Structures are given as C-alpha cells and as structure tokens.
Amino acid sequence: MKFVLNAEQRMFGATLRELLSGAGVPDVLRGGDWRPLWSALADAGVFAVAVPEKYDGAGVLPVELVTALHELGRHAVPGPVVETVAAAVLLDRDPLADAWLPRVASGDAVVSVARPYALDADRADLVLAADGTDLRAAAPGRELTSLDPARRLFEVVPGEVLARGVDTGPAFDLATLACAAQQLGVGRGLLERTVAYAGTREQFGRPIGAFQAVKHHLASVLTGLEFARPLVYGAALAHGTPDFARDVSAAKAACARASYAAARVALQVHGAIGYTEEFDGSFSIRKARALYNAWGSPSEHRARVLAAL
Amino acid sequence: MDLEFSAAEQAFRQEVRTWLQEHVPAEPLESLETATGFAQHREWERRLGAAGLSVVSWPVEHGGRGATPLEWLVFEEEYYAAGAPGRVSQNGINLLAPTLFAHGTPDQLARVLPPMAAGDVIWAQAWSEPDAGSDLAALRANATRVDGGWRLSGQKTWSSRAAFADRGFGLFRSDPESTRHRGLTYVMFALDAPGVTVRPIGRLDGRPAFAELFLDEVFVPDDDVIGAPGDGWRVAMSTAGNERGLTLRSPGRFTAAADRLVAAWRAHGDPSDAALRDRVADAWIAARAYRLKGFETVSRTDDVGAEASVNKIFWSELDIALHETALDLLGPDGELAGDWLEGYVFALAGPIYAGTNEIQRDIVAERVLGLPRGNR
Numbered sequence: 096m097k098f099v100l101n102a103e104q105r106m107f108g109a110t111l112r113e114l115l116s117g118a119g120v121p122d123v124l125r126g127g128d129w130r131p132l133w134s135a136l137a138d139a140g141v142f143a144v145a146v147p148e149k150y151d152g153a154g155v156l157p158v159e160l161v162t163a164l165h166e167l168g169r170h171a172v173p174g175p176v177v178e179t180v181a182a183a184v185l186l187d188r189d190p191l192a193d194a195w196l197p198r199v200a201s202g203d204a205v206v207s208v209a210r211p212y213a214l215d216a217d218r219a220d221l222v223l224a225a226d227g228t229d230l231r232a233a234a235p236g237r238e239l240t241s242l243d244p245a246r247r248l249f250e251v252v253p254g255e256v257l258a259r260g261v262d263t264g265p266a267f268d269l270a271t272l273a274c275a276a277q278q279l280g281v282g283r284g285l286l287e288r289t290v291a292y293a294g295t296r297e298q299f300g301r302p303i304g305a306f307q308a309v310k311h312h313l314a315s316v317l318t319g320l321e322f323a324r325p326l327v328y329g330a331a332l333a334h335g336t337p338d339f340a341r342d343v344s345a346a347k348a349a350c351a352r353a354s355y356a357a358a359r360v361a362l363q364v365h366g367a368i369g370y371t372e373e374f375d376g377s378f379s380i381r382k383a384r385a386l387y388n389a390w391g392s393p394s395e396h397r398a399r400v401l402a403a404l
Numbered sequence: 405m406d407l408e409f410s411a412a413e414q415a416f417r418q419e420v421r422t423w424l425q426e427h428v429p430a431e432p433l434e435s436l437e438t439a440t441g442f443a444q445h446r447e448w449e450r451r452l453g454a455a456g457l458s459v460v461s462w463p464v465e466h467g468g469r470g471a472t473p474l475e476w477l478v479f480e481e482e483y484y485a486a487g488a489p490g491r492v493s494q495n496g497i498n499l500l501a502p503t504l505f506a507h508g509t510p511d512q513l514a515r516v517l518p519p520m521a522a523g524d525v526i527w528a529q530a531w532s533e534p535d536a537g538s539d540l541a542a543l544r545a546n547a548t549r550v551d552g553g554w555r556l557s558g559q560k561t562w563s564s565r566a567a568f569a570d571r572g573f574g575l576f577r578s579d580p581e582s583t584r585h586r587g588l589t590y591v592m593f594a595l596d597a598p599g600v601t602v603r604p605i606g607r608l609d610g611r612p613a614f615a616e617l618f619l620d621e622v623f624v625p626d627d628d629v630i631g632a633p634g635d636g637w638r639v640a641m642s643t644a645g646n647e648r649g650l651t652l653r654s655p656g657r658f659t660a661a662a663d664r665l666v667a668a669w670r671a672h673g674d675p676s677d678a679a680l681r682d683r684v685a686d687a688w689i690a691a692r693a694y695r696l697k698g699f700e701t702v703s704r705t706d707d708v709g710a711e712a713s714v715n716k717i718f719w720s721e722l723d724i725a726l727h728e729t730a731l732d733l734l735g736p737d738g739e740l741a742g743d744w745l746e747g748y749v750f751a752l753a754g755p756i757y758a759g760t761n762e763i764q765r766d767i768v769a770e771r772v773l774g775l776p777r778g779n780r
Binding site for chain 1: 694
C-alpha cells in the first residue's frame with residue numbers, strides 16, 4: 096500500500112499549480128476569455144486524463160483527474176471543466192467517440208452538460224442533456240444568474256437524440272468526484288489565502304492571526320479539509336469497482352462541508368474586504384456556496400452512502 | 405498510489421481474525437473502570453500476551469511482532485471489528501514503551517517491557533497536577549536527590565487507570581530552581597510504594613476511571629529514571645505525538661463503531677427522520693475518512709510532526725458525534741446504561757485529555773499553518 100501521490104502525480108499537480116499561478120485567473124474571471132486558459136490546461140493534460148488512449152487521451156486516470164481538479168479549484172478556474180469530464184464518459188460510445196473525444200482531450204471541444212442547468216452553454220461546442228436513457232444534444236435557453244459570477248448557467252432546450260440506452264451513472268459519478276476535488280481545491284485555496292492575510296493584517300498592534308479566536312477557526316478549516324482529502328483519493332482508487340458510487344458520495348458530502356466551512360471562515364477573517372467583489376478570494380467564497388449542492392446535495396449523497404452499506 | 409494489502413498483510417489479518425473469533429469472550433466484560441472489570445481486562449491482556457498479540461507493533465527483540473504501522477492498523481481493525489475488550493494496558497504499551505525504546509537503558513527495557521506485554525503490570529500516567537493541566541510545564545510535584553535515587557513529593561491528578569493500576573510514570577521537577585520545561589525528570593514508580601496515596605475519582609458516570617495521587621517522600625531508585633535527570637520534558641515530548649496521532653485511538657475503533665451505528669439505524673431508525681439519517685451517514689463517512697487518513701499517514705516517509713494534532717481534533721470530535729447519534733437513535737433508551745452510553749461517557753473526555761482540543765488548535769495554527777504565536 097502506498098496511499099500518497101507518486102512522484103509523477105505530484106509533478107502533474109505542481110505543473111498545473113505553476114501554470115495557474117501565472118495565468119492571471121482573476122482577470123479571466125472579471126470578463127476575460129477563458130478559452131486560451133482552457134487550451135493551456137488541455138496542453139498540460141487536464142482533459143486527456145478523462146479520455147481513453149484510443150481517442151488520443153491518456154486513459155481514464157481518476158487519481159490524476161482529481162489531482163488536476165484540486166488545482167483548478169484552488170485557483171477558481173472558470174468554465175465547464177466538471178461537465179466536460181462527464182461528457183468524456185457520456186461520449187465514449189459509437190459513433191460519438193470518434194467525432195468528439197479526441198477534440199475533448201486536446202481542448203479543442205468544450206462540452207457542457209445540463210444538470211439541470213448547463214454551465215457556459217452559449218460558449219460550449221456541444222451541450223448534452225440526459226432524457227431518461229436517451230442522450231440528447233441541447234441548445235442554450237434562458238440565461239440564469241448564479242451567486243458565482245463565473246458560473247454562467249443556462250436553461251437548455253433538448254434537441255436531437257445522440258444515443259439511446261445510456262446509463263448516465265458512471266459519467267455522473269466521475270463528474271461528481273471531479274466536483275468534490277474541485278471543492279477541496281476551493282477550500283484549500285481559501286485557507287492558504289486566509290492564513291496569509293491573518294499573518295499580515297494587524298489590529299490592536301499585532302497580526303490578527305495571533306488571536307486564538309482566529310487561529311481556532313483556521314485550525315478547524317484545516318481539519319475538515321485534511322479529512323476530506325483521503326475520501327477523494329480513496330474514491331478515485333475505487334473507480335471501476337462496485338464501491339465507486341458510494342465512495343464518490345462520501346467524498347462529495349465531506350468536500351461540500353469542508354469547502355463551505357473554509358469559505359465562511361475566509362469571509363469572516365477577511366472582514367469587510369471579504370464581502371466585496373473586488374476581493375479576488377470572493378470568487379472562491381461564492382463558488383464554495385454554488386458547488387455545495389451541485390452534482391447532488393450533501394443530503395442526497397449521504398442517503399446514497401447509507402443505501403449502499 | 406494504491407490501497408492494496410500485500411499477501412503477508414492479508415495473512416496477518418486472517419491470523420488475527422481467526423484467533424479473535426476463537427478467543428473473544430462471548431459475554432462482554434464489565435467496564436474496565438471497575439475493580440471487577442479491571443481484573444477481567446487484565447486477565448484478557450494476559451491471554452493476548454500469551455498468544456503474542458498484546459504488543460504486535462513492538463520490535464521482535466522486545467517481545468513484539470515487529471508489525472509495521474500498516475500491520476498495526478490491520479490488527480486494530482480486526483480487534484475492534486471482533487468486539488474485543490478495551491485495552492487496559494494501553495497507557496503502558498503505546499506511551500511508556502515507545503519512550504523506553506527511545507530513551508530507556510537495556511536494564512529498563514528488560515525489567516519493564518516483558519511484564520507489561522504479559523499483562524502482569526498495568527501502567528497509569530501521572531502528568532497533570534491541580535495547577536498544571538493544559539499548562540503542563542507549570543508542574544510542581546518534585547523529585548529530591550537522595551542517596552541512590554530520588555524522593556517524590558507532591559500531587560498528581562486525572563491519572564487514568566490509577567485507581568487499579570500497578571505502576572505510574574510521569575514528570576517531576578528535580579531542579580527546585582528551575583521553571584517551565586527545564587529541570588524536569590521522567591520517573592517510573594510503584595503505586596503501592598510507601599508514601600503513595602491513591603484517591604480514585606468518579607468520572608461522569610461515577611466509575612473511578614482516574615485518580616488523584618498524593619506522593620510523600622516516595623523513594624525511586626536511579627534505575628527508574630528514564631533519560632537524563634532534568635531532561636524529562638524532551639523525553640516525554642518525543643512520544644507525545646504518539647498519543648495525539650494514530651496510536652491512542654486507532655481507526656479500527658471508529659470504523660467498527662460506525663458499522664454498529666449503521667446496523668442500529670437499520671434496526672431501529674425511523675426512515676422519515678432525514679436529519680438523523682444524515683448524522684448516521686456523516687459518522688460513517690468520518691470514520692472512513694479517519695481510516696483512509698491512517699493509511700495516508702503510514703504511507704508517508706516524512707515526519708507527521710505537529711499534524712498529529714489535526715488527528716486528535718478529528719477523532720475526538722468524531723467519537724462524540726458517533727455516540728451522540730447512537731444515543732439519539734435509541735430515543736428514550738439512550739440514557740440507560742449500556743455499551744453506547746459507556747462509549748459516550750468515554751468519548752466525552754476525548755477533547756480534554758492528551759492536550760485539550762483548544763491546545764491542539766493552537767498547535768495546528770502555529771506549527772502547521774504557520775500563524776504567529778500569541779498570548780495564550
């Protein structure tokens with residue numbers, strides 16, 4: 096047993112971290128175009144790890160996938176990343192795979208999935224909607240306004256049937272795991288940002304991070320995140336086993352809670368600046384709330400865990 | 405990255421499982437915090453010891469199995485899944501013994517370890533004092549140099565197991581001019597030695613789970629000092645992480661309890677009570693998280709260090725949540741004496757002993773997150 100990332104996996108995460116640290120993500124979030132960033136992420140292999148090798152991917156590698164999503168969450172990367180992971184599984188069937196999967200792996204195609212709303216449906220190259228066991232292409236409908244300005248959600252209008260007899264379970268489970276990893280990253284990024292702030296912001300003549308009330312908030316956030324992480328990687332290792340759905344749900348419920356707790360503490364410790372849209376961390380604070388119920392609420396996932404035991 | 409057990413680990417698991425199936429008492433023992441229960445648990449320790457299963461993580465040369473940390477986790481999973489009795493020898497096996505491995509003399513190892521492993525000598529810890537709890541370095545009980553050894557005087561308190569245990573270990577101020585962490589000496593002493601008075605203290609449920617110790621000129625030979633006189637703080641702290649980390653409360657204990665909680669939910673739960681259902685699921689998820697975190701910890705090659713405090717916060721809060729949920733599931737029967745209630749009372753102490761969770765959060769904030777030190 097070696098339940099820690101290997102050197103290559105650590106390198107993959109470090110490469111993404113470096114890429115994203117210098118990518119000007121806050122500017123992208125404030126109205127820039129995320130497609131160049133999408134291409135850079137694809138070049139680094141983010142989408143290839145959700146695509147089988149015969150379609151120019153690296154094979155479906157759940158550990159690498161959650162490693163990537165963790166870094167994307169940490170930097171509040173916008174765009175339908177989780178949806179594209181779901182799509183990579185949904186499209187892995189004839190004749191859709193040949194047409195779409197190489198493009199997904201290379202970053203050439205952005206695919207959104209309605210769940211029930213579709214993220215960035217107007218900018219995606221394809222929008223998918225599950226209709227029972229039918230998989231349909233869908234068109235963007237009315238645009239909705241999310242708390243998280245980086246989540247541009249749309250109602251969809253289902254169109255032509257692309258495939259019949261589709262079990263969406265495996266695709267949605269993998270996407271749910273990707274979302275859990277993203278939440279974990281959101282929480283980790285907020286904790287790092289807040290620890291840095293608490294170490295420099297001074298009141299009463301000393302850094303606010305020297306006060307126990309602040310310390311204890313942050314220690315609790317770390318505890319929540321530290322014990323959500325092994326659930327995410329444990330679920331990644333259960334991919335392809337009968338326990339996968341259960342373990343994904345356990346991870347999602349824990350990550351939702353840990354990530355949201357990190358957001359509440361980040362807001363509280365930053366004080367009024369944390370409540371402003373000009374604060375870069377506010378993208379993550381809002382994302383933590385938006386993702387809390389995305390891909391299934393914690394309560395739905397807890398029920399799924401119990402049902403599987 | 406993987407979660408696979410080797411063939412040797414699986415064989416070890418099977419061996420432990422088989423032995424436990426054949427030997428775990430069909431009738432639960434009485435609480436180990438009672439005189440009768442303590443004696444029953446000592447007898448159980450003797451059976452474990454005779455089977456070579458009381459100290460599996462100790463090195464082979466000291467009577468253990470030389471089990472790797474992962475094998476120890478496996479042992480603990482099987483142990484608690486089998487519903488085996490609580491470990492009355494735990495303080496000695498997991499706290500004193502590692503201290504001896506690191507700092508003991510060959511003579512001390514030879515004298516102390518075999519009877520500990522055999523269940524013949526049960527150890528109590530003697531750290532806290534009336535004015536030295538969270539602030540342990542404020543301790544005042546003293547050791548005075550005499551011919552051939554030391555004389556201990558003063559008061560210790562909250563000494564777990566001391567009501568019925570045989571011997572104690574703890575820190576004493578050996579340099580009267582010293583303050584704080586300096587001038588302390590790590591000493592072992594007999595609880596029935598002349599000058600020792602043990603006054604049992606009833607915990608919340610009235611059982612004497614701990615005791616006050618009054619020491620009046622208790623003689624301790626030089627041979628029972630661990631490490632150098634005056635160096636006791638460093639000697640004690642070198643294994644403090646053991647207590648806060650995995651060894652005090654192994655994951656197997658919580659996964660077994662969580663499985664029992666889920667079974668109780670199946671048997672007695674009201675399916676329409678979504679709030680309670682969520683808590684049952686959360687307890688199971690948290691126990692799984694702690695189990696996986698344990699596998700992560702034993703997979704690491706670097707020193708866990710202060711991160712052990714994150715563990716202590718998590719398991720102590722998990723233990724309470726798990727038992728509270730069980731009591732709520734039992735409804736009007738939740739207040740009645742039984743395994744869940746005993747577990748609950750035991751769990752309530754978790755955020756207090758081995759360094760309160762407030763102290764742990766200070767440690768996490770300063771040494772893991774790197775926040776500035778402040779006034780306590």
